[in-house]
Amino acid sequence: MTLETSRRHDAQYAREGGCNASLSTAMMDRRSMLSGMAGLAASVVPSRSADANRLIDRSRLIWLRNQAGEEFAGAFRGPEGVPAAEVMERLRHLFRDLRAEALGPLPVALVDVLSLIQAGWRHERPLLLHSGYRTRGTNALLEGAARASLHLEGQAADFGMRGISLPDLAEAASAFSRIFSFMGVGIYRNFVHVDVGPRRMWRGD
Structure with missing residues (x-):
């Protein structure tokens, strides 16, 4: 699929409500770069397979479980790389604000990033989502949460993975941040934060 075709698909998805149009425009080139560079993942995360083609296929997969115990495991892009609207x-729904029971936007780029991180462990265990989208009310109740948190825009995820250390997850995320020249990565006591904003790294409490 050409870059132009990919852009048209993502723009169509944005118009259908999967994510807001302004965010989609900003993320199109990032999404294309993620897809085009997926084969590099084997050299920057501890993947057990050196087969780049298999890795590219796996970059379309996500296995995720939220704090309510709800989960999804499967492909979120079709054979041509088009986001599957029903899956998204x-x-x-899994990324919603559980406290407020409120749905928010979910950019495909965030799912792409999480999928690539998970590919380092061959999608053999779920990502445990601590926090995805947050309403302003929920964000205000969380000690230490930034007022302008990207969680408010649905552009961030706090997560862990059972049996994988947080430093290892953070290093995998940081490696992609260095390659792609965007992504915020923070490591906290109980989770790793990843967002699809500007490139930056930090350690929290």
């Missing part, structure tokens, strides 16, 4: 809607 299911994922948006």
Whole structure:
């Protein structure tokens, strides 16, 4: 699929409500770069397979479980790389603000990033989502949460993975941040934060 075709697909998805149009425009080139560079993942995360083609296929997969115990495991892009609207809607439900029971936006780029991180462990265990989208009310209740947190825009995820150390997850995320020249990565006591904003790294409490 050409870059132009990919852009048209993502723009169409944005118009259908999967994510807001302004965010989609900003993320199109990032999404294309993620897809085009997926084969580099084997050299920057501890993947057990050196087969780049298999890795590219796996970059379309996500296995995720939220704090309510709800989960999804499967492909979120079709054979041509087009986001599957029905699957993205299911994922948006998993990423909702559980405290407020409120749905928010979910950019495909965030799912792409999480999928590539998970590919380092061959998608053999779920990502445990601590926090995805947050309403302003929920964000205000969380000690230490930034007022302008990217969680408010649905552009961030706090997560862990059972049996994998947080430093290892953070290093995998940081490696992609260095390659792609975007992504915020923070490591906290109980989770790793990843967002699809500007490139930056930090350690929290």
